[in-house]
Amino acid sequence: MRLLLIQAFSLPPDSPGAYRRMDGATKEEALMNHAAVAPLLAGVEWDLHPGALAPHGNWPVETREEFAIAGVARLPIVREACESGTYDAIVLLGGGDPGFMEAREIGRRHRIPVTANAHAQMHVAMTLGNRFSFVDISETHNAHMAELVVRYRMAHACASIRNIDHPLPRPAYPAGRVTLKGEAEKHAAGERSGMLEAAVEAAIAAITEDGAEVILLGCSAAFWLREPLQTRLLEAGWDVPVLEGYRCAIAMAKMLVGLGVDASGITFPADPPRHKRRRRFV
Amino acid sequence: MRLLLIQAFSLPPDSPGAYRRMDGATKEEALMNHAAVAPLLAGVEWDLHPGALAPHGNWPVETREEFAIAGVARLPIVREACESGTYDAIVLLGGGDPGFMEAREIGRRHRIPVTANAHAQMHVAMTLGNRFSFVDISETHNAHMAELVVRYRMAHACASIRNIDHPLPRPAYPAGRVTLKGEAEKHAAGERSGMLEAAVEAAIAAITEDGAEVILLGCSAAFWLREPLQTRLLEAGWDVPVLEGYRCAIAMAKMLVGLGVDASGITFPADPPRHKRRRRFV
C-alpha cells in the first residue's frame, strides 16, 4: 500500500512559527508527532509532500479566507499525485481539511480515496459513541470547524466545539498574546502546559455538560494533546476516547484501500458525468 | 445607497461561451438580464465589477474545484471594494456563490453586508413558502448546489434539485452535446427552447412530486428562465413563485443596508476576535 501524505501548506523560511518548511528534513522529521503515527505506517510505503507554499502570508491559516486559499493551493499537488499512478490513497494533513471536498472530486476520477483529518476523526468517532466534541484552539478556528461539521453532515452528532483559547500565532495579535506556540515543547520537557490544562478542562466540560462521548482535536498543531489528554481524562475517571486527525485519516485511508472503494460517483460525478438523474436529493 | 455587483469570474477573450469579458461594454450591457433587474436598481448607485479573470481555464465553472478556484480569485476584489469605503453593500453575482462565505468574513470586518445568488434566493423563498426546489442545469452543478444547501443550513427546506440537463459548455463534453448555450437567444427570438421546456417539466415535477412551494434557479446562465418559467407555470395552473439570484441578492442587500446590519460577529469573528466563548454551537 502506497500513501501520499500532503501537508496543509508550508510557510516561508521567514515565518516565525509552526508549519515552517523543513527543507532537508527526512519525512519522519517533517511529520508532526511522527512517533505516535509510526505504528499505523508500519508496512506502508509513504511519502510526505510539504504542501504548497502558503499564498496568503507567512503565518498559519485560521480564517475562512485563509483556509479557502490554502485549499485551492493544494489541489494541483493532489492532481499530480493522482495522475502519477504512484499512490493507492492520499491523506490530506491539517486539522481544518483545506481543499478536501475538491480533492475528493479529483481523486474520484482516478479511483483514489482521499482522506482528511477532521472528516476522518468524525467518522471514527461515530463508530465509538453517539456524540463528539471538538477541543479546539480559538474562536476563529472554532467557526471554521463548525462549518466543516455542517458540510460533512455531522451536525446531529456534534455535542460542541470547545474553545481552549490557544490560537495559532498571527500578526493580528498583540505582542505577548498567549498562543499555542511552545506548548508542545513545554509539555515534552515535563513542564506544565496551560494549553493542556485548558484542554483537560474543556474536554471534561464537553463530557459532563454537552454530552460528548468521544473527544476530537480540531487543529493539527494541537494533535500532540492526544496522549496527554487521554491520560488525564482516564486519571480523572473519564474513559472517553480521544482522537486526532493524522492517525484517523491514515487509518481510514487504509480501510478504504482495503475495501477497494474511494467515493460515490453520485456524490462526485465524473467529468463529464456518465449518468443523469432527474432529481438530486440534498 | 451604493452597491457593487461583482461577476463570478470573467473568461478570456478566446473563450467560446458565455461569461466572456465584455471590455468596452456599459455596465448595463454587461449585466445579464439587465432589463429585468433594472427596476430594483432604480435609485441605487451601482457599479459592476467584471470579476477576476478565470484562473482555471477558458470555460465557465461547474465542478467543485472550479468553484473553489473562482471563489478564491474573487476575494481580493471584495477586500479592495470594502477598503475603498465606496459601497454600502456588495452583491456577488453567479448562481453557485463562489467565495461567498469568505467574502462575508471580509465584509464583516468593514460592517459591509455581502449577498449572493443562491443564498439570497433560499432566504427569500422561505418568506414565501415552506419548501423550495432548484431547477438546475446539470449533474455536476446539481452536486455543487446540494452542498450549498447544506452549508447554508437549508437542507430541511429543500424539496429537491431538479436537473434539466442543459450544462454549461465545457471542453470535456463531446462535440454536439446539448448545452445551455444559445437557449436564451432562441427564446428571445420567439423560438422553442428545449431548456425552457425542460425547466417547465422539472418545475412541475418539483411541485407535484417533491413538494416544492417555491421554484429557484441554480445557475446564473439560467436566470433568464424566470419570466418565461413563471408565465408557463401560471398558465399550467401552478401559482408558484419563481425566483432568480440577481434580483434576490440585490433586494436582500438593500434590505440589510436599510436595517443597518451586515452579519453576526459570532458567526464571523473579528481578526483578532474581540470575544471568547467557552463553547461554540454548530
Add this chain to the structure above:
Amino acid sequence: MRLLLIQAFSLPPDSPGAYRRMDGATKEEALMNHAAVAPLLAGVEWDLHPGALAPHGNWPVETREEFAIAGVARLPIVREACESGTYDAIVLLGGGDPGFMEAREIGRRHRIPVTANAHAQMHVAMTLGNRFSFVDISETHNAHMAELVVRYRMAHACASIRNIDHPLPRPAYPAGRVTLKGEAEKHAAGERSGMLEAAVEAAIAAITEDGAEVILLGCSAAFWLREPLQTRLLEAGWDVPVLEGYRCAIAMAKMLVGLGVDASGITFPADPPRHKRRRRFV
C-alpha cells in the same frame, strides 16, 4: 410604495397601560419608537391603522387565548385594506403576530404581501447568523413565542427564548408586581431600567450558554430595548446584531414589494383552489 401598518389591537380609553388607543394623535405619535423606524419609512407612503378595539378586555394580550382573539379581530381590517387597492403591502405590528397566517391567506388572494414582527425578525436573523434567541418579557409570552417558532418552522434555528420577567400589566397580577410599564420612560429619562439590565443579562446568557448568534425581541412593548441593548452588548464585547420587529417587518415588506412577490399559491391555496395535488408535504 404604499404600506399599511396595522396595530395588533387597541385598548379602550379606560385601559391603565400601554397600547391605549391614541385618538387624535398623528400617525408618527401613535407609532411606537417612531424615531427609530422613520428612516425605513423615508420615501414610503404609509398609513397606520390603530387595530381593532380589543375584544378580550382592557389589558394587553399575552395568553394564547388573547392572541387568538386579537388575531381574529384584526382580519377584517386586513381584508378591507386588501380590497381597497390602496396598498402594496401590509405590515402587521405586534410582537406575537396575532392573525398573521390568516392575514397572509387573505393577502395572497390580492397578491399583497403581509409581514409581521416575529416572523420578519426570524427571517432577517437567518441572513445574519445561524441561530437566534428571543429576549422576551414573561413566561406566558414566552410560551406563545415558542409556538410561533414552531409554526414558522424555525425550531432548528432557535437557540432559546430568554425570559426577562417584565410582563405586560394584567389584572391577574397582584398589585405592585413589576411589569414593563414605565421602563422605557425610565430609560429615556436617563434612569436605570431594571428591564434593560435584565435584557442585557439574558442576551449575554443566550450568546454564551445557548449559542445565540443574533438577538431578537419578543414583545413590541420591549422593542425600545433594541438600541440600548445593542449598545450594551457592544460595550461588553459582544458584536451581535439585535433586531426588533417593526423595522424588520417594514424592511421585509419593502423587499417583497421590490421583488414583486407575496407568497406561494401552494402554501396558501386560492379560494377556490386553482390546482390540485395528490400529495401535500408537511
Add this chain to the structure above:
Amino acid sequence: MRLLLIQAFSLPPDSPGAYRRMDGATKEEALMNHAAVAPLLAGVEWDLHPGALAPHGNWPVETREEFAIAGVARLPIVREACESGTYDAIVLLGGGDPGFMEAREIGRRHRIPVTANAHAQMHVAMTLGNRFSFVDISETHNAHMAELVVRYRMAHACASIRNIDHPLPRPAYPAGRVTLKGEAEKHAAGERSGMLEAAVEAAIAAITEDGAEVILLGCSAAFWLREPLQTRLLEAGWDVPVLEGYRCAIAMAKMLVGLGVDASGITFPADPPRHKRRRRFV
C-alpha cells in the same frame, strides 16, 4: 366519568350543507356516526354541545381564516364548561381542531383535560406505527392539516397528506363541483361512493409510496370513511389501522382522566404564572 363533547361550530338553519344545527335532536342523533362511537361512550355520562353558531357564514369552515374564527368562537363554551364543574374532560369535535391550543390553556387552569380530533389521532397513531398519513378532503383543508401537524410537532411522523378532492361545499365553488355532500349517504345506501374510492386509492398510495403505517382521516365530515376504508384496505391486503377523530379524542380523554393528568404547567403556564424559568426551550 363525565365528558362534554363540543361540536366545532353549528351552521344557521339556512345552511345548505352538513354541520347544520339540529335543534330538537337527541344528542345521539346530533352526534355524527353515533353508532360507531357509542361503544366508547358506554358507561360515560356525556353531553353534546352544538358549538357556537358559525360567525363566518353559513358554510363549513375550510380556510385558515375560517378555522381561526370558529376556534375563537368556541372558547367561551369551553370556559363555561370548565367553570361549571360538571365535566372531567372536554372533547373538541371537528377534524381541524379549531381552538384546541387555546382551549387546553383554559382547561389547564381547571385541571381539565381537553382533547381534539387531529391531535388525538396523531398520538394514537404513534402508538401503532412509525408514520401516518392523512387522507383528507381538499387542497385548502390539506394546507390547514399540514399546519396542525407542524404545530403539534409531528412533522417527523407525517408521511403525507393525501388529497381525495372531495371538499366541503362552499359558495366559492362553481355549481356542480363534486363535494363530499351526499357521499356518506350514497355509501350507506349501498351505492358506489366516489369519495370512498378516492380514499382507498389515496390510502394505498400513502402506504406504498409515502411510507404510511397508519391512516388518519382529516375532516370530520369524512370520518364515516373509517369502517369502509378499513375493510377495503384489508381486502386489498393492507393490514393498516385506519383511525378517525371522534373515537380517538374520546379514548384519549378517558385515558387522561384515568391517569389524573391534563397538561403540563410549563407548556401552559397559569395566569398569572406560578413559576419563572430563565430559559424556555422551543
Add this chain to the structure above:
Amino acid sequence: MRLLLIQAFSLPPDSPGAYRRMDGATKEEALMNHAAVAPLLAGVEWDLHPGALAPHGNWPVETREEFAIAGVARLPIVREACESGTYDAIVLLGGGDPGFMEAREIGRRHRIPVTANAHAQMHVAMTLGNRFSFVDISETHNAHMAELVVRYRMAHACASIRNIDHPLPRPAYPAGRVTLKGEAEKHAAGERSGMLEAAVEAAIAAITEDGAEVILLGCSAAFWLREPLQTRLLEAGWDVPVLEGYRCAIAMAKMLVGLGVDASGITFPADPPRHKRRRRFV
C-alpha cells in the same frame, strides 16, 4: 376487559434484593405500588404473571446484556398468553421494557395490543407537553433508557435523562454502596429518603436547565417516587406532571382495547407477510 400484567422477570429465592419471586402472595401483594395502580384496574379483570425466572443471575437487570436476556426469557409467556385467548391486552411491567418490540410482534399476530412502561410513559407525556426528562437511577440504566428513547423514535422529545445515582443492587458494587434498596420503605416510614431528595433535585434541574415539561421515571423500582415527587415539585412551584410506567402502560392498554387497535401490520408484518412493498421507509 381482561388484562395480563407480566413482571419483567422474577429473581430466585436466594436473591438479596427487590423483584424477588413472591410465591404465595396475592396478585395485589405481588404488584408493586398496588394501591396507586388499583383505581385504573377497577372494573378490569386482570392477572399478574410473575415473569420468567431470571436467567442471568440473582440480581435485577441493569446492563444491556441483562435486559436482552430478560427480554427473550419473557417472550414465551407473551406467546402463551396470546394463544390462550384469555386476554384483550398484555401489559409488560418493568421500567426498561425488556422484550417489548418482540412482544408486540407476537401480539400483532393475535390482534392483541401489548404495552410497556417506558414506551407508554413517553407517549402519554407527549399528550401533556412538548418535552420529557427521565429521572433515572444509574449510569448503566441511563444508557439503556437512552437507547429505548432512540428505538422508540422519541429523541426529538427527550430533554434529558437525569441520573439520581441510586442503582439497583448488584454484585459488582462494593459493599456499602448506596443503592435504591430500602429507600421506598424509608419514605413510607416517614423518614428522609436520599433517593427522593436526589429525584427532586434532578427533576428541577431537568425542568429549569434541560427544558423538561413532563417528568418520567426510568426504573420500576423507582415508580414509588411518583406521588412524593409530584408533591414536592408542586410545593416548589413546579406544576409539572410526573408519570410512572405501571399506570401509563395500563391506561394505554385500556385505550387501545377501547379503540379496537393493536399495531400496524406494516410496522410488524405478519408471518408470512401478507403484503409486499417495494420500498420501506425507516
Add this chain to the structure above:
Amino acid sequence: MRLLLIQAFSLPPDSPGAYRRMDGATKEEALMNHAAVAPLLAGVEWDLHPGALAPHGNWPVETREEFAIAGVARLPIVREACESGTYDAIVLLGGGDPGFMEAREIGRRHRIPVTANAHAQMHVAMTLGNRFSFVDISETHNAHMAELVVRYRMAHACASIRNIDHPLPRPAYPAGRVTLKGEAEKHAAGERSGMLEAAVEAAIAAITEDGAEVILLGCSAAFWLREPLQTRLLEAGWDVPVLEGYRCAIAMAKMLVGLGVDASGITFPADPPRHKRRRRFV
C-alpha cells in the same frame, strides 16, 4: 492481528437451508464468500466460530423475535472470546447484527472492539457518499433492518430499504414460494438469477427515486450479490459503490485495532460504572 469471526447462529443438521452447521469443514470452507473476503484477511490471524446452535428452530432468523433470541444466544461466545485474551477484535457475522449492542458492552470491558455487518456497512457508506439504501430480501427482514438503522442513529442517512422479495426459507411459507435458496448457486453456474435481477432493479430505483449514493446489502445470505450487482450497476452507467457486511466489518475491526480504540466508556459504562454524570444526553 488476531480476529475472531462469529457466525450469527448455526442450524441443526436437519435444517433444510442455508446456515447449516458445517462440521468438519475448514474455516475457509465454512466462511461464506470466502474468496471475496480473503484479501482483507491476508496477514491476519483469524478464527471462525460457528455460532450458537439456533435456539428458535431449524430455519434462519428473520423476525424480530428470532433476531433477539439469536442475539442472546451469541453473547456467551463473545464473553468467552474476550476473556480468552486471544483476540484483538471480534467480528460478528450475520446481516442483521444479532446481539451487537450487547456484545459491544461486553467487549468494552475487555477493551476489545466488536464490529458487525449492518453497522459497519452504514459507517463505511458514510465515508463514500451522503445517503445509502439497503437492498434487502423480504418484508420481515426489512422491518428489522429499519429498526437497526434507527438504533444506530443513521435514519438521516438512509434513503430507503428496497425489498427484492427473496426471503430466507421458513416453515411459514407455502411450498414453492420463491426464496433466496439456490440463487447464488444459479448465478455461480452462469444461469440467470431472479434475485440478482431484482437486486439490480431495486438498486437503480434506490439511486434514481430515493437518492441513494451507496448501496448496502441487508442479509448475509445476499452478500454474494456484491460483485455481480456492482458490475451490473456499472454497466448500466451507475458508478455507485456496493458494499456487503463481511468485508466492511472486518475492515472496520482492523481500523479500530490499528487506532487502539474500541468504544466510548460513556456510551458503554463499565460494570460498575467508574464515572457518574448528572445528565445523559440521548
